[in-house]
Amino acid sequence: MNPSPKPLIRKASFSDGHAIYERIKAHPNELVPRSISNIMLNIDRFLVAELEGQIVGTAAWAVLPELDPTKNPSIEIQSVSVRKDLQKQHLGRKLVEAAMERVAEFQPDQIIVLTFTPHFFAKLGFVSVSKETLMYKLYKGCMNCAKYASPLTCPEVAMAYQPARKNSAP
Numbered sequence: 001m002n003p004s005p006k007p008l009i010r011k012a013s014f015s016d017g018h019a020i021y022e023r024i025k026a027h028p029n030e031l032v033p034r035s036i037s038n039i040m041l042n043i044d045r046f047l048v049a050e051l052e053g054q055i056v057g058t059a060a061w062a063v064l065p066e067l068d069p070t071k072n073p074s075i076e077i078q079s080v081s082v083r084k085d086l087q088k089q090h091l092g093r094k095l096v097e098a099a100m101e102r103v104a105e106f107q108p109d110q111i112i113v114l115t116f117t118p119h120f121f122a123k124l125g126f127v128s129v130s131k132e133t134l135m136y137k138l139y140k141g142c143m144n145c146a147k148y149a150s151p152l153t154c155p156e157v158a159m160a161y162q163p164a165r166k167n168s169a170p
């Protein structure tokens with residue numbers, strides 16, 4: 001018997017835009033909805049998992065501003081989704097690891113995530129941090145969220161991962 005096919009993780013293209021939109025929309029309680037326009041304008045910041053012609057997983061990232069000239073900007077991992085029937089098979093892990101590998105090329109100061117599934121991200125090396133350490137994220141994104149009155153009372157957990165520095169002393 002042939003083994004069941006495995007999802008392929010690849011960069012997204014414009015033709016994936018509508019399928020990405022539907023994939024993210026399938027998790028209204030966990031993911032911030034994104035418009036088609038927003039997805040298209042950020043398509044170069046999306047990875048998708050494809051299985052038998054269907055988009056079954058997504059992961060994306062955004063660059064966060066940094067005022068401190070001694071630091072590089074941080075990167076936020078966003079829109080991580082796996083189709084329900086394929087969850088718990090390590091596809092989410094593979095998507096996030098692929099996104100982390102891609103963004104590590106930019107040498108971000110840190111990689112962050114705001115999430116309702118901290119245990120999943122903890123398995124990938126993220127540690128919980130105080131939201132007050134991510135004020136740029138709160139000002140840039142959370143302030144416009146209509147779901148909670150304040151990002152400081154929002155139940156999402158802030159987490160960060162420190163990528164290994166290239167060219168650092170041994």
Ligand SMILES: CC(C)(COP(=O)(O)OP(=O)(O)OC[C@H]1O[C@@H](n2cnc3c(N)ncnc32)[C@H](O)[C@@H]1OP(=O)(O)O)[C@@H](O)C(=O)NCCC(=O)NCCS
Pocket residue numbers: 027030031078079080081082083086087088089090091092093094113114115116117119120121123
């Ligand atoms: C969160 C999500 C992306 C995880 O995808 P997945 O493919 O099921 O996760 P994986 O199988 O790769 O899990 C990796 C590890 O995390 C653990 N894990 C996954 N989801 C978990 C959860 N909700 N709670 C606790 N642990 C979890 C797995 O058990 C696994 O552990 P192991 O390495 O010891 O076996 C998926 O459940 C999903 O799409 N959820 C809805 C959207 C969402 O919440 N996205 C994240 C918001 S930022």
